[in-house]
Amino acid sequence: MSHQFSLLRQRRFLPFFLTQFLGAFNDNLYKNALVVLLTFQAMRYTSLSPGILVNLCAGLFILPFFLFSATAGQIADKYEKSRLIRITKLLEIGVMLLASLAFVLDALSLMLVCLFLMGAQSALFGPVKYAILPQHLAADELIGGNALVESGTFVAILIGTLAGGVLISVAGGSAWISATALLLAILGYVSSRGIPVAPAASPALRINWNPITETWRGFQFTRRNRTVFLSILGVSWFWFYGALFLSQFPAYAKDMLGGDAHAVVLLLAVFSIGIGLGSLLCERLSGGRVELGLVPFGSVGLTLFALDLWWSSPLAVAGGTPLPLTEVLSTPGVWRVLLDLVGIGTFGGFFIVPLYALIQSRSEQAHRSRIIAGNNILNALFMVVAAGMGAGLLAAGFSVPQLFLVTAVLNALVALYIYALVPEFALRFLVWLLVHTVYRLRTKGIENIPASGPAVLVCNHVSFVDAMIIMAASPRPVRFVMDHRIFSMPLLSFVFRVSGAIPIAPAKDDPSMLERAFDEVARTLEAGDLVAVFPEGRITDNGELCPFRPGIRRIVERTPVPVVPMALRGLWGSTFSRKDGPALSHPLRRGIFSRIELAVAAPVPPAAAHPEYLQQQVSALRGDRR
Structure with missing residues (x-):
């Protein structure tokens, strides 16, 4: 903070x-x-x-x-x-x-x-x-x-x-x-x-x-990057949601709370406080990175708190002299209403801030302003539609709380639609949830991962969620080379497929898959991206490092790039490790918020990236804490 x-x-x-x-x-x-x-x-x-x-x-x-x-x-x-x-x-x-x-x-x-x-x-x-x-x-x-x-x-x-x-x-x-x-x-x-x-x-x-023609052209710029375009739609949806709520505050304060203009100000104030709180918490929750996992988290909160606002809203107040603010605050259920509005604002901050940061970071610099201009046009259009929908539903006999219910349901449907189109949001949410519930992740030397350009990351293999933990820690997207059997596991296959993991098999099992994997690794590195490899080729079943296989040498000989040694610490004995039997056989053995660490060493030049030397580096990073 x-x-x-x-x-x-x-x-x-x-x-x-x-x-x-x-x-x-x-x-x-x-x-x-x-x-x-x-x-x-x-x-x-x-x-x-x-x-x-x-x-x-x-x-x-x-x-x-x-x-x-x-x-x-x-x-x-x-x-x-x-x-x-x-x-x-x-x-x-x-x-x-x-x-x-x-x-x-x-x-x-x-x-x-x-x-x-x-x-x-x-x-x-x-x-x-x-x-x-x-x-x-x-x-x-x-x-x-x-x-x-x-x-x-x-x-x-x-x-x-x-x-x-x-x-x-x-x-x-x-x-x-x-x-x-x-x-x-x-x-x-x-x-x-x-x-x-x-x-x-x-x-x-x-x-x-x-x-007219430039507006249409601007929309074409926004559509060049699918993730950016759908993020713009997400931002516009938030303004639709927010405009619909804000426009109902006067009627809600008067008809449901029985208050005057001061009650309207109160509703606006607590909503704004929530937005500010959620926005400021984003950096702490995301570790300073553009963390897309907060977006689904935000959308869940926007739906749940809106549903509770509908559920907890008091019955309409009969006409009469408006109540002073002190009496409004003493009315049963009003504090729950205010808490819901703070919650909506807070989770709105979780939703909107990463989306704006993603649009800025992933837009082409030469077109960034025009893409943001297209975003502003869509925002305005969505707010106009929100005003029309609100007026139409109220004219049709809906109450303000029922309008909140409709908005909550629409928010859930829109969120599911966007996350189905861009699974990266859901993936990042799962990864973010993992390192903020089951584990508490600390990083050391994370700045050694190059800010740009290709590199190979090598790490010890302790559990079935090692890749997800590295995803959560890395400041850049990473493609993992992964044993095809782990890649196909029912519970984890979604994560690995969405993250672009590269399945690999031993030559004796499937030589064609092996060659396709090395070809894909070369293409990824030539494109300037990061590739992560678990050189042991298997998850440890005793907590110790297995010998590093020669595949890493083949990768850097074909595409000479720096190799970054890393070590996971504290995962041995956790739920997803193989200590004392198969993974998941001892759920939450360490409870929740188990402390783990990812240590990263300085990059090794490709000429020195031999399996034995890299294993020494990873072993030294890991130390005695398995």
Whole structure:
């Protein structure tokens, strides 16, 4: 946790964080002030009902994301990003000056124009906001950086929403809103001056100013990498889920809790606190890596807490004088409702932060901003659909808790669909679960695994889950060379197939499989990836190392790459080892959270990678702890 907060002391992150925080604050300050003004004083401006005006405001703010995101993505790829951020902050100052004039003139049409312009400014900032992070942060800082951005954004939304509602309601509220919004815009520009240079990703790009054709082209970029595209769909689904919940808070607070505006603020506050908590916990739970295993974990929590919110919601309150907040809090069941909202927010953080980090890390750098622009368009589209579905179901007679139930069921179905399409999410969840329940994994020397380029990892073979433990520890994906019998085991075959394991058989059993395995290993190394080998060729049945076989020498002679010795410690005698009989014959023999360790030595040059020498290295790493 301290690792991610240290980013707030560094120039490569703090000015950007403050800039985006102040921008989100300002957006919600002005937007909510306008919503409150139109809700209670609509008759001053128009004969339209407050409900229509509020929905008009929401539509005007989100419309620019459809119109300008594709162009904004191109601009962000073509030009240096810190300069673009400063330009967008200058635009924000201009919009706030115009908004101040709108309040002075008491001109509704100009206020709405300013709301549209704020949406346009946010649409221009969006692709830069997420594309700049991978340029200023290291790979192991990406989760922490995204967590701070997401938690900061939701805190800014909360404070901005509260401040907008409070300031517009006091005497001279329009003047207070104008002054505060202009001050925030100026502070945002000042903080943007400190953002370090982020070179253009694609300076030769020719901008297509047609938003329709460019939007379609942007979607093609997002579809090039299937995992990235489905992650974008996952992010968009989260905004669908979140928008559906947030839009129901006023009605829920009034009809189910019997409260007033303070109860609405309470619901928004606990939800935002949950999002911030979940986002900040991501780095600790993921070990600083882009841990996809948290995504299914998050989706499970989003479903279960939403189901409990439906189940625990109080019956509708008969009309009458709204209760003060103290009485609302003393109502039976309200604290369970608040706990559910905190849970939804927390697991939402687990869900959203790794997905954003994955999109950033796996997108092609030359197209990253346009891919994020496509993400922003889909996010906006999903939120519009959420608003339409919510309105439609309520009009059809559904209660707000029943709407939460529908959302929970849909979330479960969407999650299952995405994980069926990309089994990597489910695989990472299983691996993450293993090293956070049955075992407690500690690593030593993990930095010796090369950050890029090909290498062969060699390790002792103690149990049936050795590969899963190495997957959990490795900062990069690894392909394992594995005995075909273990590869085909019913309970583990899913893990090994999804991870791209390479089955191998002795020459006497299946010589063609043996040759195919060596060919596949060579192709994988030539592609610059990692391959892991258990040179003993079998799982130990006495806790000691078996002699290393010569296959490792054949691999590095064909494809000369560094070899990284590793040793698993503490697994002998665990549930999945062969101590005192077959694996699983003594379930949870050591209980849960059994401490294990993966020790990694410096890479060995290919010329020195002889089986005997590598066995000495692995044995020394393992030491006396089997």
